[in-house]
Amino acid sequence: MSFLQEVGQWFLNPAHWQGTGGILNRLQEHVVMSLAATVTATLIGLPIGLALGHWGKGGGLAINVANVGRAIPSFAILVIAVQVVGIGATPAFLALVALAIPPIVTNSFVGMRDIDPELRDAARGLGMREKAVLLKVELPNAMPVVMAGIRTSGVQVVATATLAALVGWGGLGRYIVDGLANRDFVQVFAGAILVAVLSGLAENGLAALQKVLTPAGLRLRDQPLKSAAIRRGAPQAEPAS
Amino acid sequence: MxxxxxxxxxxxxxxGSHLGRIWDALLQHIVLTAIAIGVGILIAIPIGLLAWRYRRSRGxxxxxxxxxxxxxxxxxxxxxxxxTGLTTLTSEIGLVTYTLLILVRNIIVGLDGVPDEVRDAAVGMGYRPFRRLMALELPLALPVIMAGVRIATVTTIGLVTIxxxxxxxxxxxxxxxxLIQGFPTPLVIGAFLSVALAVVADVSLNLFQRLITPWSRA
Known part of the structure; x- marks a missing residue:
């Protein structure tokens, strides 16, 4: 029997779908953990980035923090979190939130700063109060870039949650980590397929959300390369670690 | 804490008693990263050039x-x-794969950024496409390409730990x-050195870029 047939058999085995170690439970753990971490990071990072962008202060700091963050391996963050709070779900959650915040802060800052200043002036000239300027003019215009940050973080979180299996937490990474430990490459491969499919779904789901939340008038400007931003050295998508 | x-x-x-082991780990880290970036650049340049030249293939x-x-x-x-087993080859295939998106994208964006007037002037002076690319377009795109190399390097240094x-x-x-021994010292050293390596690589690549593109210093 070829290797890929064995992998097919692994998926067809009903025992692999049920119970604590079953695919359904591991998938649920992975999804719930990723959602919780991404939502928490958004609740923390978005107001900070929007406030910095609105007042135009501390941007250099925000971008530098994010760049240093890129250099710290997520693996190291996860392992250090375990040393501080012990093994299990809590260190995984804390490490994932810590990883997800920088891209959200940077992107919401850059999104707010990239808004044409004339729009802001026009809004004020029309008599809008600061709150209305922020919510009705700045936020909708910054939305594509803000959402790109949340999307980057979300995909990153799904990827890093895989590593959390190393620190005694569940999720789909268990199949890869346990399989590698037991030299059970069929299980390793099956787990990798599950993880890859889930991160693909996360990427596409967040891309769809980004599209829905982008005001219709801005959609035409949607371009895959964001050339100007890359040339100015703006942060790009983070690697899926 | x-x-x-x-x-x-x-x-x-x-x-103190494990300096040799730490040194070996650092060297292996540098070698794995250097191979990944080198091979990544060699693969990304032709792909980037083709995707830039034939717009339809870009998407x-x-x-x-x-x-x-x-x-x-x-x-x-x-x-x-x-x-491919538990080998260096497996690591490198994975690491090179991750550098490609960053490098290819920055090559395309860099070449796109060459001003039309400059290109027109070269055409007017009788430069053929290949010479135009080598003498003009690639050098002008170099700052953006090098920015991609820096991001790819810092990213790869992080990924090597995995x-x-x-x-x-x-x-x-x-x-x-x-982690396995529940002994913090090696993991703190490993994490610290990999961050330090990323910072040093970023700064030296930046200096290198300034050296080879003196015209872009503003």
């Missing part, structure tokens, strides 16, 4: 490198292990052994 294990963050006598090239980029690294290594799980890892092997 207290650690769960009650151990201090660093035991300097362990560091497909960026979508496929982007899709590979979304696969979590542990999963990508795990997908390769059954075929290859510890498939038996390589450089500094990641220190982190992993610290």
């Amino acid at each position: 207290l650690l769960v294990s009650g151990e201090p963050w660093i035991r300097w006598n362990w560091v 497909a090239v960026l979508a496929s490198t982007g899709a590979l980029y979304t696969i979590p690294s542990l999963a990508l290594f795990a997908l390769l292990v059954p075929f 290859t510890a799980l498939i038996g390589q890892g450089g500094l990641g092997s220190l982190i992993l052994s610290g």
Whole structure:
């Protein structure tokens, strides 16, 4: 029997779908953990980035923090979190939130700063109060870039949650980590397929959300390369670690 | 800050007695990163040039490198292990794959940024496409391409730590052994050195770029 047939058999085995170690439970753990971490990071990072962008202060700091963050391996963050709070779900959650915040802060800052200043002036000239300027003019215009940050973080979180299996937490990474430990490459491969499919779904789901939340008038400007931003050295998508 | 294990963050006598091992891990880390970036550049240049020259292929090239980029690294290594084993080759295939999106995208964006007037002037002076590319377009695109190389390098240094799980890892092997033994010293050293390596690489590549593109210093 070829290797890929064995992998097919692994998926067809009903025992692999049920119970604590079953695919359904591991998938649920992975999804719930990723959602919780991404939502928490958004609740923390978005107001900070929007406030910095609105007042135009501390941007250099925000971008530098994010760049240093890129250099710290997520693996190291996860392992250090375990040393501080012990093994299990809590260190995984804390490490994932810590990883997800920088891209959200940077992107919401850059999104707010990239808004044409004339729009802001026009809004004020029309008599809008600061709150209305922020919510009705700045936020909708910054939305594509803000959402790109949340999307980057979300995909990153799904990827890093895989590593959390190393620190005694569940999720789909268990199949890869346990399989590698037991030299059970069929299980390793099956787990990798599950993880890859889930991160693909996360990427596409967040891309769809980004599209829905982008005001219709801005959609035409949607371009895959964001050339100007890359040339100015703006942060790009983070690697899926 | 207290650690769960009650151990201090660093035991300097362990560091002193394991300098050789730490050095080897650092060297392996540098070699794994250098190979990945070198091979990544060699592959990305032709792909980037073709995708830039033939606009229609751009979407497909960026979508496929982007899709590979979304696969979590542990999963990508795990997908390769059954075929290429727990080897350096497995690590490098994965690491090179992740550099491609960044490098190809920056090559395209860099070449796109060459001003039309400059290109027209070269055409008017009788430059043929190949000479125009070598003498004009690539040098002018160099700052953006080098920015891509820097991002790819810093990213790869982080990803190398994960290859510890498939038996390589450089500094990641220190982190992993610290985790397995519940002994913080090697993992703190491994994490610190990999961040330091990323910063040093970023700064030196920046200096290198300034040296080779004196005209872009503003």
